[in-house]
Amino acid sequence: MGLRFILSAILVYCATMWSPASTEPVDDKRALLDFLDSVNHSRKLNWDNTTSACSSWTGITCSRDSSSVIAVRLPGVGLKGVIPSNTLSRLSHLQILSLRSNGLTGSFPADLLQLPDLIGLHLQSNGFEGPLPSDLSLWKNLTVLNLSENDFNGSIPSSFVNLTHLTLLNLANNSLSGDVPDINLPSLQFLDLSNNNLTGVLPRSLSRFPSSSFSGNNLSTPVQTPSPFPSPLPLPPMRHSSKFSETAVLGIIIGSCVLAFVSIALLLIVTNRKGDEDGEILTTVKKEKPVKKMTPDGNSKLVFFEGSNLAFDLEDLLRASAEVLGKGTFGTTYKAALEDATIIAVKRLKEVVVGRKEFEQQMEIAGSIKHENVATLRAYYYSKDEKLMVYDYYNQGSASSLLHARRGGNRVPLDWETRLRIATGAARGIACIHTQNSGKLVHGNVKASNIFLNPKHFGSVSDLGLATVMSPVAAPATRSAGYRAPEVTDTRKASQASDVYSFGVVLLELLTGKSPVAGEEAVHLVRWVHSVVREEWTGEVFDVELLRYPNIEEEMVAMLQIGMACVARVAAQRPKIEDVVRLLEDIRGRSSTQSAGTRSPASTPAPTPPLTQIGSPSNRD
Ligand SMILES: *[C@@H]1O[C@H](CO)[C@@H](O)[C@H](O)[C@H]1NC(C)=O
Ligand SMILES: *[C@@H]1O[C@H](CO)[C@@H](O)[C@H](O)[C@H]1NC(C)=O
Ligand SMILES: *[C@@H]1O[C@H](CO)[C@@H](O)[C@H](O)[C@H]1NC(C)=O
Ligand SMILES: *[C@@H]1O[C@H](CO)[C@@H](O)[C@H](O)[C@H]1NC(C)=O
Ligand SMILES: *[C@@H]1O[C@H](CO)[C@@H](O)[C@H](O)[C@H]1NC(C)=O
Ligand SMILES: *[C@@H]1O[C@H](CO)[C@@H](O)[C@H](O)[C@H]1NC(C)=O
Numbered sequence: 001m002g003l004r005f006i007l008s009a010i011l012v013y014c015a016t017m018w019s020p021a022s023t024e025p026v027d028d029k030r031a032l033l034d035f036l037d038s039v040n041h042s043r044k045l046n047w048d049n050t051t052s053a054c055s056s057w058t059g060i061t062c063s064r065d066s067s068s069v070i071a072v073r074l075p076g077v078g079l080k081g082v083i084p085s086n087t088l089s090r091l092s093h094l095q096i097l098s099l100r101s102n103g104l105t106g107s108f109p110a111d112l113l114q115l116p117d118l119i120g121l122h123l124q125s126n127g128f129e130g131p132l133p134s135d136l137s138l139w140k141n142l143t144v145l146n147l148s149e150n151d152f153n154g155s156i157p158s159s160f161v162n163l164t165h166l167t168l169l170n171l172a173n174n175s176l177s178g179d180v181p182d183i184n185l186p187s188l189q190f191l192d193l194s195n196n197n198l199t200g201v202l203p204r205s206l207s208r209f210p211s212s213s214f215s216g217n218n219l220s221t222p223v224q225t226p227s228p229f230p231s232p233l234p235l236p237p238m239r240h241s242s243k244f245s246e247t248a249v250l251g252i253i254i255g256s257c258v259l260a261f262v263s264i265a266l267l268l269i270v271t272n273r274k275g276d277e278d279g280e281i282l283t284t285v286k287k288e289k290p291v292k293k294m295t296p297d298g299n300s301k302l303v304f305f306e307g308s309n310l311a312f313d314l315e316d317l318l319r320a321s322a323e324v325l326g327k328g329t330f331g332t333t334y335k336a337a338l339e340d341a342t343i344i345a346v347k348r349l350k351e352v353v354v355g356r357k358e359f360e361q362q363m364e365i366a367g368s369i370k371h372e373n374v375a376t377l378r379a380y381y382y383s384k385d386e387k388l389m390v391y392d393y394y395n396q397g398s399a400s401s402l403l404h405a406r407r408g409g410n411r412v413p414l415d416w417e418t419r420l421r422i423a424t425g426a427a428r429g430i431a432c433i434h435t436q437n438s439g440k441l442v443h444g445n446v447k448a449s450n451i452f453l454n455p456k457h458f459g460s461v462s463d464l465g466l467a468t469v470m471s472p473v474a475a476p477a478t479r480s481a482g483y484r485a486p487e488v489t490d491t492r493k494a495s496q497a498s499d500v501y502s503f504g505v506v507l508l509e510l511l512t513g514k515s516p517v518a519g520e521e522a523v524h525l526v527r528w529v530h531s532v533v534r535e536e537w538t539g540e541v542f543d544v545e546l547l548r549y550p551n552i553e554e555e556m557v558a559m560l561q562i563g564m565a566c567v568a569r570v571a572a573q574r575p576k577i578e579d580v581v582r583l584l585e586d587i588r589g590r591s592s593t594q595s596a597g598t599r600s601p602a603s604t605p606a607p608t609p610p611l612t613q614i615g616s617p618s619n620r621d
């Protein structure tokens with residue numbers, strides 16, 4: 001009965017977390033419709049004043065509380081003619097405007113200069129003409145300005161020096177003339193003024209940019225000075241040797257490395273050349289000005305989930321500097337910093353075997369889960385050759401790296417309190433997952449490197465549901481083998497009971513500090529724990545790092561019992577995950593009533609309960 005209560009409580013909780021915010025930015029909606037009404041567009045957009053702009057309109061992103069539109073991305077939708085004035089400029093909190101690769105004409109849309117929150121403006125590959133605006137004083141936060149491939153003429157206004165947050169300025173392929181002003185902004189990381197009609201001497205301060213930034217002009221360069229910027233470091237190869245565990249790899253953070261993302265960009269270019277059935281994102285690599293095949297409603301696009309407050313498009317993503325966070329069973333995860341300082345984790349999947357429809361269904365299920373113990377899937381991308389998933393980034397790393405990184409070195413020990421929270425949080429997350437899809441959803445790849453610390457320092461599980469869309473991996477072949485239940489012969493056969501088994505291995509990992517995937521010492525964690533416990537050396541099981549914390553032995557033993565119940569050889573004998581949640585929550589409940597919440601070193605440790613009842617020999621591994 002208590003169980004049913006917990007289960008329904010989880011359900012209700014999940015359900016309330018799902019329900020979309022009911023508010024709508026009414027004025028912003030009106031402004032958008034006014035815009036669409038008075039601009040010619042060859043593609044029909046699903047902007048309908050009876051539907052929610054925040055959750056269903058193509059190209060629209062709202063603020064977290066749905067009170068305003070913060071991003072409008074309409075690349076390559078065939079917009080033609082002049083941007084009607086007093087429409088987009090009414091989106092008073094707009095941060096990102098991307099109208100690239102359309103057929104927009106006329107002079108620079110001056111009323112956009114009234115948008116004080118604008119961070120990114122992407123108007124490249126249109127037919128705008130005339131001078132650039134000179135009063136940019138309201139654009140205090142502008143970070144990215146891409147006006148390339150238009151017909152702007154006149155000179156580059158010196159007022160650009162007032163854009164103190166500008167990191168990227170691309171004015172290439174216009175008809176700008178005159179001198180280059182000294183726009184040596186400290187924040188500026190990327191500058192492209194190539195293929196204009198600029199003359200005079202290049203300001204010395206700008207010689208830190210490569211000469212390609214200025215090619216195709218008639219500029220004389222000042223006396224050569226060596227570039228202060230070192231050439232980019234090659235991406236260190238991921239170690240495949242068995243010496244190197246996945247967890248150790250995860251612990252390594254490779255210094256800022258753009259190469260990884262450049263390679264994705266290259267891949268997309270290749271994709272473009274090959275397939276060309278794909279839509280919007282190809283605008284980033286299309287060379288010709290008139291945009292032909294753009295289908296924002298169609299094939300390939302970055303799909304955002306409801307309530308996502310991330311303001312970026314794939315172009316931002318590709319431009320973002322990225323570090324490899326880890327290589328997992330199903331692909332490589334990168335940490336990417338967007339230009340508005342948002343940090344996200346991007347997982348690049350390999351070997352997706354299902355078609356678009358099935359993939360999208362799986363993503364929709366994963367993306368619909370809003371639970372503090374399930375890593376939020378923000379967006380995904382599917383094209384023939386590239387599948388990406390965008391997650392929130394957890395800055396404390398995975399449970400695996402927290403447990404195993406720099407063992408023997410100068411590591412920060414992982415305290416018992418945190419381990420208990422990792423376990424409890426992850427169990428709650430898996431319990432929520434198991435209630436989804438009419439109670440049939442399976443995580444399929446529970447392991448310490450897929451569990452992260454949420455802002456409250458509880459475990460949060462990531463990567464759910466991937467096992468069913470990826471090509472099956474034979475059991476012994478992967479690094480996850482140590483987590484796999486004995487009945488699971490390939491990754492697609494995972495079940496809720498096998499999730500419980502894998503979670504049991506995570507519990508044993510948290511207790512022992514030993515990794516079930518560590519290459520060299522290749523412990524079969526379950527077998528090892530069984531052998532130690534059988535010999536009644538229970539004390540030997542626990543991680544030496546935990547010995548420094550007083551009065552936790554009883555709690556550790558309780559967790560050990562739960563872990564061993566989870567790794568029962570026979571699937572039917574394993575507890576359900578919601579029982580596991582309750583048992584884990586009881587650990588602290590029980591001991592805090594006994595010790596009245598205080599853990600004074602003076603109190604005598606509770607006697608170790610016998611472990612003999614944990615499992616009959618038949619369900620030992
Ligand atoms: C939608 O727009 C049409 C035309 O602009 C208008 O007549 C109608 O009242 C609007 N409906 C809602 C629900 O706002
Ligand atoms: C929109 O397209 C129609 C037909 O092509 C044309 O007559 C009209 O002038 C265009 N309007 C604008 C604002 O470009
Ligand atoms: C600019 O960014 C800051 C910090 O992100 C924010 O507080 C502010 O509202 C933004 N807008 C303006 C006009 O400064
Ligand atoms: C800006 O626009 C040009 C032209 O479409 C494109 O090549 C470039 O990648 C865009 N982004 C940046 C960061 O310059
Ligand atoms: C810019 O181009 C317009 C026509 O598009 C022309 O009338 C104007 O004189 C040009 N200005 C400069 C400075 O070349
Ligand atoms: C920069 O801004 C200040 C004040 O906002 C203004 O006085 C100054 O003229 C601007 N500089 C340029 C080059 O436009």
Ligand SMILES: *[C@@H]1O[C@H](CO)[C@@H](O)[C@H](O)[C@H]1NC(C)=O
Pocket residue numbers: 148149170172173192195
């Ligand atoms: C400018 O045009 C040239 C030649 O068409 C092209 O190679 C280059 O990529 C373009 N640059 C940008 C930033 O659009």
Ligand SMILES: *[C@@H]1O[C@H](CO)[C@@H](O)[C@H](O)[C@H]1NC(C)=O
Pocket residue numbers: 175177197
């Ligand atoms: C570049 O400038 C020169 C002299 O000002 C002018 O004759 C020429 O037409 C310009 N070229 C372009 C492409 O604007």
Ligand SMILES: *[C@@H]1O[C@H](CO)[C@@H](O)[C@H](O)[C@H]1NC(C)=O
Pocket residue numbers: 199200218
């Ligand atoms: C480049 O500029 C120099 C003087 O600054 C001028 O003599 C020369 O004719 C220009 N070349 C072209 C191709 O415009």
